[in-house]
Amino acid sequence: MQTLQDKVAMVPGGATLIGEAVIDRLVVTEARVVVIDIDAAGGARVAAHHLQHVQCQTLGLTDDVRIEAGVAHVLQTHDDVHALT
Numbered sequence: 001m002q003t004l005q006d007k008v009a010m011v012p013g014g015a016t017l018i019g020e021a022v023i024d025r026l027v028v029t030e031a032r033v034v035v036i037d038i039d040a041a042g043g044a045r046v047a048a049h050h051l052q053h054v055q056c057q058t059l060g061l062t063d064d065v066r067i068e069a070g071v072a073h074v075l076q077t078h079d080d081v082h083a084l085t
Helices: 017-028 040-049 064-078
Strands: 008-012 032-037 054-058
Touching: 008 017, 008 064, 017 032, 017 040, 032 040, 032 064, 040 054, 054 064
Parallel strands: 008 032, 032 054
Antiparallel strands: none
């Protein structure tokens, strides 16, 4: 399996079952993952399973201004995004 060590992946809908499965696979490749989800509790639950690799950002995907602000925040924190899943 290819490594994504220290690469940043954003996972919209990461608090869902499918999103969590994607995150589990990304963490195995040593990626740093940002969960993007409107479900704050669900995102925090997923992030808690992978404390070293996963952060959660509560964000709905229906407001372009908030999406831009959310992506800007991720870029400030991580300098780059290498994958959007």
